[in-house]
Amino acid sequence: MSVNRPKFCFVVHPLSLEDVARYEPSAAGKGAPIVRKIMEWMPAWNAAHVTGVRTPDGRETEGWFVSACLLPEQMLEFPREDVYKRILRAIEIGVELGAEVAGLGAFTGVVGDGGVTIAERSPIPVTTGNSLTIAAGIQSLFRGADEMGIDAKEATAVVVGATGSIGGACVKLIAPKVKHVILVARNQTRLQKFHESIEGELPCTSSCTTDISEAVRQGQLILTATSSTQDVIQPEDLQTGAVVCELSLPHDVSRRVAEERPDVLVTEGGNMKLPGAPHFGRVREPGQEFDLNLPRGTALACMSETMVLALENRLENYTLGRGIELEKVIEIQEMAARCGFSLADMRAFDTAITPEKIAATRAAAQERRKGVMA
Numbered sequence: 001m002s003v004n005r006p007k008f009c010f011v012v013h014p015l016s017l018e019d020v021a022r023y024e025p026s027a028a029g030k031g032a033p034i035v036r037k038i039m040e041w042m043p044a045w046n047a048a049h050v051t052g053v054r055t056p057d058g059r060e061t062e063g064w065f066v067s068a069c070l071l072p073e074q075m076l077e078f079p080r081e082d083v084y085k086r087i088l089r090a091i092e093i094g095v096e097l098g099a100e101v102a103g104l105g106a107f108t109g110v111v112g113d114g115g116v117t118i119a120e121r122s123p124i125p126v127t128t129g130n131s132l133t134i135a136a137g138i139q140s141l142f143r144g145a146d147e148m149g150i151d152a153k154e155a156t157a158v159v160v161g162a163t164g165s166i167g168g169a170c171v172k173l174i175a176p177k178v179k180h181v182i183l184v185a186r187n188q189t190r191l192q193k194f195h196e197s198i199e200g201e202l203p204c205t206s207s208c209t210t211d212i213s214e215a216v217r218q219g220q221l222i223l224t225a226t227s228s229t230q231d232v233i234q235p236e237d238l239q240t241g242a243v244v245c246e247l248s249l250p251h252d253v254s255r256r257v258a259e260e261r262p263d264v265l266v267t268e269g270g271n272m273k274l275p276g277a278p279h280f281g282r283v284r285e286p287g288q289e290f291d292l293n294l295p296r297g298t299a300l301a302c303m304s305e306t307m308v309l310a311l312e313n314r315l316e317n318y319t320l321g322r323g324i325e326l327e328k329v330i331e332i333q334e335m336a337a338r339c340g341f342s343l344a345d346m347r348a349f350d351t352a353i354t355p356e357k358i359a360a361t362r363a364a365a366q367e368r369r370k371g372v373m374a
């Protein structure tokens with residue numbers, strides 16, 4: 001017997017033109033300027049009905065992925081009020097369908113003040129989902145370190161996007177486990193101010209820089225969570241055998257890393273396995289699955305946070321803004337585990353990272369080290 005819990009909605013948007021073509025096959029083959037223009041005109045729409053998310057003790061929720069349609073760069077470039085209106089319209093659609101809590105996907109949780117204004121204007125509680133994303137990212141980074149045989153206590157970690165909502169909390173959670181942490185962002189004043197404000201409380205040594213390449217060259221463990229719409233992690237900067245945990249959407253790690261650096265372990269850190277028998281049904285094409293470009297039964301950690309809040313009946317503004325409370329990261333991780341959510345298997349560049357792939361990556365790192373020493 002399952003017990004129905006409140007329903008949720010989650011605001012999604014395409015991360016790239018390829019994403020648009022995946023959601024809307026008729027867009028494939030049309031020129032980028034036309035697709036962008038169509039997105040500009042397109043109202044929010046109900047993209048998917050999510051069913052079958054069921055905890056081991058029989059609690060069940062359902063919800064909807066509602067699309068706010070804009071591409072990441074449009075979210076950043078368009079007048080802020082216009083973007084807020086589109087996000088709020090997406091939430092309203094969720095409310096009309098019965099949602100009682102809303103999550104903000106990718107750039108809908110980045111734009112402006114990280115969900116604070118949206119939450120003030122929303123008829124239902126809102127979360128960015130960043131607390132569970134942070135928890136998943138930290139677990140993924142150190143799982144990668146174990147797989148690559150890196151002794152974290154002796155390692156330098158680099159957090160790219162360190163002044164952000166996700167990055168700022170990740171710095172604090174990584175610091176107790178490593179030897180040195182380097183904070184990276186573009187705005188030097190904000191970066192220095194943030195670094196000075198936390199330096200004293202970090203249990204390891206730390207430094208900060210706006211030079212991504214210089215920082216990445218020094219790290220064995222890299223966590224990246226920027227709001228960049230372009231690649232920022234390039235293959236030539238990565239140390240032999242480094243681990244890169246990627247939380248950014250769209251991705252920060254250049255696809256060239258997959259081709260040129262077989263010795264580096266890149267892992268998408270923000271994916272979770274859902275409990276029960278989850279199904280994401282396309283609303284406009286009944287019977288078809290809404291493709292998140294993830295394995296079946298897997299969702300982003302920010303989506304998972306929204307589902308967990310519904311399952312736990314926590315109808316409140318949970319994660320908002322840029323100063324995330326670490327207690328909430330711990331609490332949502334515990335709630336997610338109780339609901340049967342777990343870290344997804346490792347994956348990067350649209351492919352699963354199998355044990356064979358990990359072994360090959362370690363071997364390539366060993367070979368490369370030999371080459372450097374020879």
Ligand SMILES: NC(=O)c1ccc[n+]([C@@H]2O[C@H](COP(=O)([O-])OP(=O)(O)OC[C@H]3O[C@@H](n4cnc5c(N)ncnc54)[C@H](OP(=O)(O)O)[C@@H]3O)[C@@H](O)[C@H]2O)c1
Pocket residue numbers: 105106107109110114128129130133160161162163164165166167184185186187188190212225226227228232247248249250269270271300301302303322
């Ligand atoms: N996987 C998931 O489940 C999930 C969930 C939520 C969010 N996300 C993604 O996580 C990312 C971060 O989200 P957030 O809410 O933490 O964003 P945020 O609060 O806006 O922080 C972004 C950070 O990135 C830095 N940054 C932006 N562009 C940069 C660049 N070109 N080079 C270096 N640093 C740059 C910013 O500082 P400066 O402006 O000073 O550079 C800031 O430190 C986004 O891509 C978002 O879509 C993923």
